[in-house]
Amino acid sequence: MQETPTSCWVHSSANQARAELGHHGERRSTERIRRGRAGCGITDISAADGIPGWLIHFDVDDLDAALTAVSRAGGAVLPSATGGSAETAIVTDRNGTRFALRAPTARRREWPAHGTLAWGELITDDVDTSAAFYREAFGWGLTEPSGPLGRREWQTHGRSFSGLLPRPPAMPAETPAYWDVYFAVDDIEAAATGATEHGGTQLMLPTPIEIGTIAVFLDPAGAVFTLVQLTTEETAA
DSSP, X not given: OOSOOOEEEEEEEESSHHHHHHHHOSOOSSEXXXXXXXXEEEEEGGGTTSOOEEEXXXXXXXXXXXXXXXXXXXXXXXXOSSOOOTTEEEEEOTTOOEEEEEXXXXXOOOOOOTXXXXXXXXXXXXXXXXXHHHHHHHOOEEOOXXXXXXXXXXXXXXXXXXXXXXXXXXXXXXXXXXXXXXXXXXXXXXXXXXXXXXXXXXXXXXXXXXXXXXXXXXXXXSOEEEEEEEOOGGGOO
């Protein structure tokens, strides 16, 4: 990757995609729209791998080269299960954690608008293996651990674009490692109230971290997501 990676798209898998869209808003289609552009997609779980969740996508300059790098670093390229095109591919890292790569026609950086993807965070059981894979595949570096949970940030060219969190003690042992997704909100308290009023389950109360204040939720389909009220421009995507 020649530029700082951008986590600019996510896709949700749910048991009933239409019902999931009803939870997140009134729009009934496979894409969610914010300020005139698509911000995420959704698919029925039967078209995915049977596990509700969000699939984060990172932009790359050359998809074929990126897929080759994934394989050489010990990851795997998976068959497309979401109707992806030649410009999008689902992969796993060396620990088996899924994410996706895509090659957009244009890339731009801007402050994440309310309701759009702002940040990604790899929650992992093996920090050393994760660090080695993403370094070898994409040239990503990690900052030093910070805070009581040992959070770190992925960086290229001295710029942070996503995070890494060792599995926290409160996370159920049966929950596999995954890439968490953070959606930007203007007011974390109001957004948290709205999420629970629309059927979400709050897993973590608003908590300050390095990039802002976050709150974690489980949506009605069983997918975990995080809301964040940002206080740093590092996440502009």
